[in-house]
Amino acid sequence: MRIHIGCEMSFDFRQETPLIAMLNVHYSRASDLERPDFLTSDPPVPIESYRDSFGNWCNRLVAPSGRFTLGTDAVIRDPGTFEMADLMAWQHEVRDLPSETLLFLLPSRFCESDLLADEAWRLFGHMPLGIARVQAVCDFVNNHIVFSYGNARPTRTAAEAYREQSGVCRDFAHLAVTFCRALNIPTRYCTGYISDIGMPKPWSSMDFAAWMEVYLGGRWHVFDPRNNSPRIGRILIASGRDAADVPLTHTFGPSTLESFKVWTDEIVE
Template sequence: MWLHASCFLEFNIPVPTPFLLMLRPRSGWQQWVAREQYVLSPSVPVVEFTDLFGNLCQRLVSPTGHFTVHSSVDIETADAYDTAPGAQFVEVQQLPDDTLPFLHPSRYCESDRFTEMARSLVSGRAAGYDQCAAIVDYIRNTVRYTPGAGQQIISATELNELGSGVCRDMAHLGIACCRALSIPARMVVGYLETLEPMDLHAWFEAYIGHRWYTFDPTQVGLQGGRIAIAFGRDAADVAIYTQFGNPVELLNMHVNVERMAGAPC
């Protein structure tokens, strides 16, 4: 399917402020960027680089006063996301090198604290995809999804204690449990066509059967088209914007995702 997605950010900047932005999706095997627009107002010099996880990042210094960032993209993405019950666990010694960083505990995914819990959740399940599915079922059935309520990032351990959180927090718990079973898992931030209320969304991917598979604890199925913007170990790696120095005021943020009738002309 073809999707048009956009993100608008509006700031009040008290002093010139360094920013790191992460708003440009890249083409990959499940999505192809056909057209994009990236407008900063007022216009400032930007340096783009690729981070350790292959994400496209932009460095800039915003001027004092009113500052806006508007990005949009026309992209072809998968009509449906694969599921693979029975897909096998990949032994650590057989994993590709680039999956290894997604085995370790990270700031918000304390996988070393979930070994016993993860084993109990997947008892009786075949190693691999079926274990990940059991973890997602547990999160969906025991954690209350509260979209729009998560201003402060919480870790997998904190979410497990609180019992409610946003998509980002639920992904943290899924990632931590997968890693506790030696299954590489990474966070994804992007757009989801059917999301209500509309916002940016987070889910996770697990490496099983020698490829990455999508999992989303906020949904019963994988409905709607998705656009991946950034991948990382947890939320610390995939912030769409990071500002340095004194805090700035985010006046407005607007996200929109629409299905297109066909390829852009």
């Protein structure tokens, strides 16, 4: 399957403003791109690219004052099948985990696994280890939080989402990440594209999404507490400890987001 993916974001800046953008497909999917998904801007400005400490591809630039647009556009190849969970994946003892996964057991800015540890063990400590326990977390979070753009805010933490029972996909992911870390399962926060390919219509307007990956059975596995169902065409952009590590854009000054478009369209041969 071939999928047309991309985004366009337009800002209004009061003055020249440094900006970091994380909008490119993750290196683990780069070989599936038919051509590089270069970040472009209007008006054009010099763009410097680098990898952050998690291996995510980042772009830094200085946006001029006034209207400024940036985005990507690409075609990516995808298996075109629904995601399949490995039901036999086991949960590692902490002492047996690879050292590079230990960071994803620790509390972070939006995922206060220390604050919610007692609640995590109360809710899920009786569940079987491994995939079944992670799925129980996702089922709980999916039922506990009501999706609402109107109640979104960029500073909400997992503990606050748990109390308020409202939020957007990042809040679902943060809470599930937090519970899993408290249960000694390495878990990282992910952002990227999730298509509606294969889902019943009508489809809502596309947006970037958040989900998580857990380390079980010697590899990372995708779980999506917001949608809580397999998808076709999930395309990773970045992963980290939480949303603070992987913002789509980070501006070092005042700005107003004027428009925002995302597309993930199947190309019918």
